[in-house]
Amino acid sequence: MRFTLRRITVLVLTVVSLIMVSLVLISSFSGSYFHRIDKLASEKFDEVGFRNSNLKVRQDFHYSKYVFSGTESFINLFNDDHEKIKSIPLNDKCMAFFKNFEHNNPDWEFDKYDSKGMQYDKDIDKKQRFFEENQKRLLSQRKQDGEPNADVITHEDNKTINVIFKSQVEKTTIIDQGMADTITMMRLYGKCFLNNPDVKETELYNSFTSKLFPYLHNTIPIFETSNSTDPLPEDSWPIYNEINDDYDVVHNAFNSSTDNFIDFIKKNSKGRGIVISATTRHSRDVVKLVRVLRALNNKLPIQIIHKGDINKRSMEFLDIAALADIDFLLSPSISAEHRDFLPELNMLEQYRSFGSEFPKQNIMYVNVANCINRSFKYSFPGYSNKLLALMFTSFEEVMLLDADTVLLMGAEKFFEAPEYKKSGAFFFKDRTLRDYNDFLESNFFTKLMPANENSIETLFDIPLVTEKTLSNKFLTGWRHSQEAGVIVINKVDHLLGLLMTFPLCLWKEPVKSSIWGDKEMYWLGMSMAGDESYEFNKYAAASVGEVTTNPKNKHYSNSKANEICSSHPGHVSSDGKLMWINSGFSFCKKNGYYRDRVKFPFNQYDNKDLAVMFSNPLKVRAALVPPDLPEMRAIGSPIDDTPEKEFKDSWKLRRKDSDEINVNMKDGQSRVDVITDWDPQKGWVKSSVCFGYHYCAYDLVESYNQPDDGSIAYDRGVLFEFDDETSRKYDFLSKVWHTGNSRTRPEGWVYAKMEIRKQ
Template sequence: MIKPILGTKKIRRVICIIIGLFCILLLIGIFKHNSTNSVNNEASNFTVDFEEPSYTFPKTVLFENNNNLDDLLLAKKNNWKFQSNVYNQLFMDHSIESVLSLSFNQRCELLIRNIISQKVSWIFDPLETFEINYESEDYIQFIQQEGIKLNKKFEKIKNNLKFKTSLNNFIKDEYKIIRSKQYEQKIIDQLTILRIFNKCFIKNGSKDQNDLVDRIIQEQQKLVTKANSAANGQSELELELKLKLKLTENEKMVSELVEDYVTLGKRVYPWISQRFPFYERWNGDSYYYPPNYEEIFKDKNEPLKSERSTVRDSTSSPSIFLNQFKDASNGKGIVLSITEKHIDDTINLIRLLRALNNKLPIQIIYFNDISQSSKTKIIKAAREEINNFPKSYEKVYHGKQPSVPPSPPPPQEVWFVNIYESINPQHRNLFAKFDFKLLASLFNSFNEFMLIDADTILMKSPEFFFNHQSYQQTGAFFFKDRSPLLKRPITDGEFLIKMGPSSIDSIMFDIPMMTQYTTHRELFKGLRLYMESGLVMIDKQRRRHFNSILMMNQLKFIHPISNSMWGDKELFWLGFAINGDENYKFNNHFAAAIGQLTSNQYNKDRRTPLKSKEICSSHPGHISDEDDRSLLWFNSGFRFCHEANNIDYQEETKNNVILKFLNGRHPLEFKKYYSDPLRITHAIVPPLNKNFQKMYNYDEEPTDGWTSEPNCNKYMWCAYSSIGGRTGPEETSHKETLDGLLVEYTPEEIAYFNYLGDVWVGKY
């Protein structure tokens, strides 16, 4: 097989952009109009607040179908409406030729200048939810302004409506349609500004990558000059005068605002206080600035340089806070975000990391809500010498399991990172639960980090994941969730595509559009769940990745997106995609059920055993796509039921359906089984019907790869190794089946799993 030439992907992208630009220039040569002339007095005096409500919606061309000429002609015919009003306004004030003749930095400054000139007080407002509220003042005003007109409209059409409705509901529907369109446009505009600001002002990329952008811009400038010269027969002097961009009067007036990059950063990220987190090492050393790990670990007896802890915030520096923070990040390590309720899990996790011989530093991100006594418990678990081992250790060690570390397990380098002061006081109450994982991805001070939950169970050392081929190739490695047939509207995917970069973003600022690499994933086709965020691998220094982290945090505030997801899960990879960053990889397998196979005699009360094998477990496990068997990690702790301490066992024994071997047992036996370590002998990755349809059959085999059960506070899921069967009642009827992945582990692997489970629960 012939390997692709290095840089081929970049070359293809350059060619696509040049082709798209050439189409624009052809259009410029064919169609002439005066409204884009930058010296036109009307344009100079004309200002539009693109955030101002409007009840009319011109047809908008998404302008993103492979940059082809037909789309451009259609866009021109419709008054050249780009997907984002940010560009619509820019090209009302300036000709396309004059804008494309600018350098990259000049384009950045012009666009920001143009945005602020339309609304001097522009700021991204984290308090704006974009939610439809029928009790709001806005809705009352809408009724006052539009009520009479809508009443007349309703009287005309009410008898022809497919579904009967009241006038009140009709007005609500009309309000929802209008506001939803406005909110959608406003979100598109805000995300466009966010991407452009990050691309222009947040350091991102190596010199080679920046040189590539410069070459693209230079090629565009050559094409602009050539196309205009050929179309108009103008001299070089005439052409130079034509292409010279002139600022509008409003743009001239906001020079000071545009040149103040620190203030610009505060406009885009007002929820960030511009203060660094507070870093506290296990030994009591503290820093108001990201610690330099190379310096610290070089000589533990050498005092640390004081100048690194003297800077309280970034306002003493003219550069943008986020650039300072990115530049100060260093090293690689493990990151977790916890509160007081996660302390026990964190202690168990640290014991597990010691058993895995982890030597990477650990940053525990918190929001001013961990007590000193809890810190002391964590430090004790991380630092005290371990002399006692579970009985299972001997069996594993003498079984020559290579992954078991020598005794004693190494102490852990634990840091506590308080991000409370890094969030503006007026926005602190906007963050809750899963949001802190997104903040942890931003405010940890590592270049490369593994973000995990307190109840994440690693079955490989952390270094294994940093060395994984998928992570090494992309600097962003993710894992898929369970794949039950829980669906979402197809319109969710269509909405997300609109939120991504358009071709004009790509032409103007080299921000790539979404491709089928993203849009062909199951979430865009209607699957409810896609990513499991219990373990996330990201390298901040890779091109665009830091900006993608910023995007995923910003998406949290955009409720039409965040509220359609389950917690934080999908915001990680969608933050990448919406940022124009598809340099990420997923493990190919969806999550597995891990544990022990259900015995045939207990399976569905059938006389004939099912072909499909079953595992009922509360733990989503992740099987390597490199060998289709290695268990890499799983979630929900190492007890059989992570909710063991929160269950009414009297009720559990009465309502037990799937764990029939426990029927008739005393509730205390139930509790012991739930509290003991999960024993793993098998794993099942269920099949997924590509049409997301159940496979009904006459064999009474499972129709779906997953079923949810009430056990373990409804955290229990049963997985099946195959689905489907006979499509008719006759024995000879055609069979439609799908097989998943069934893994049976060796005695050595099972012994190793048992050892790690005993370590995690503290079974010594």
């Protein structure tokens, strides 16, 4: 063939055209091609496909990807000029944001996300488990229906399950975004209104208060003093006057037609006091707590918060505990406990030797039932009442106590602690139990915080959370971080953080299954507000009681580790003083003598001695803080969980503690209660006694990071032992608490309080 110049030219042009078309096709189809590859990978119903899906979900849900839904609409108002937005005066910027939000979302309202079929699924990054559960359900149904090949899962079955899975991911994505957007709105509300000393748009302030907090009614509580005939008039507000140990009452303080109750609480909460949330069910514990407060010479006023669910009789005995003369309160004739427990300790004769004066207590009852919107009446059960108590107390500086908390030093000392003085929020660490959470749990809570450098908060000068918060044990893989039996906080300074806890109460999932009651909510709420001005005490929770000295009663009979087995976590100050314990003062929180007498180590005791031990209070002679836990999940919630899985898998290679051995017992296998050949593997080992509230703690644990030379390394905790004088003081306080069961009235006692009607 002859190649003329013309033919060569045509050939070159054709080749060039083909190359150009190919490049265009590659360019135009590369996105869809890789999308198809990604889709194919996610639809492989094998281990590799499941893992790819899990990684993709974690990547898509990662908190660093979160952007508030209204961000683009807002910045478009200013032609996408971020620097211009930052320079605009706060009130102008706030008005622009909230007006724009109202315009774009006229029907927006707070969503509880509790409608049927629209629940958050925190296990969507566990696709294999999802498939296995659905396959099992499908096979069971087929077998029940008598279908042929009822034990076979086909590819079509897997495709059907995959459609369900994708639907679950989509629903969770919508809920996740909606919850994060709600919290972002609350942060901007805090910046623009609540914490803005120069609010201009009060109408807008009131409007968004109603939108964001529809569960709280625009009113204030009803207050009632001890042994009074009537509560204070409605819309009255008491302000504690320390000089005369009484309240100055401001009448007609609140107008529900015009006032904003959140703004009112922030501006009018004054003074310092103790707050306890209580119902009739809790009243016996609160009576004992009030007695201990008297023994500690408490001078702070007390407010007991309720929802009309504490009866007249309970309030009467609370008032007796607070107001009765010492001769009655400490009389040995009141109850058998006075005579049977430490009979040599005559409290009436010896209380002064312990420095106690037993001042009468100033108690006020606060009924918050009307403060909750009727449609949300049942949305605040149990622990959430503590959050209502913290919100609606008239105090600015609050010590919030559980009913079964026992203080071992005066309440004022908590406010004088360096942690509180530094931050105005003093929290206590929980037990370092080896319980872990999952990626989507910790990532969810981080997403609720201002943690993204590209977030809308940066335009409003709202601080982002730092490593202080992001390195918290709870956000790095461990289940337990905060113990909530004592909260010491300046409510006014940290009010937005408190408000942040209410959505956590109302959003049942993923919150309810991720947090034990209110335990983590206080530091989480503050962090969600962008408020890191909080401090935890130095030491994690301790096991409080007596060191096991008899080798035959030790669970690790040949170990050098100290052991304290107890139902009571306690909390030690930075200078080594025991500050408070939880779960009352009884040896067991629930007396299980008959059930536990045959179990180790109680089967080693004489039955009479054991019965006395169970019926008497705990002997506080020492507190043991186990070693801290190693890192579980790196800061920043990495989507690759390989290091985390490897760490968990390493536990399988460790020797087992008795609670691990006994939980997987086979038929005919005997319990293992004593281990002679190795040391404790965990700092806290759960016992089956005391209805599962009992733990043994150890200060010497085989390390998770062992040397390569075959030797054994140990992690060490701290043992605090108390001298005789301190131990006697604890015995005295335990007897004060223990003898608080009497339902005797002082001679001549007249009770004037009216019956409280249930709301």
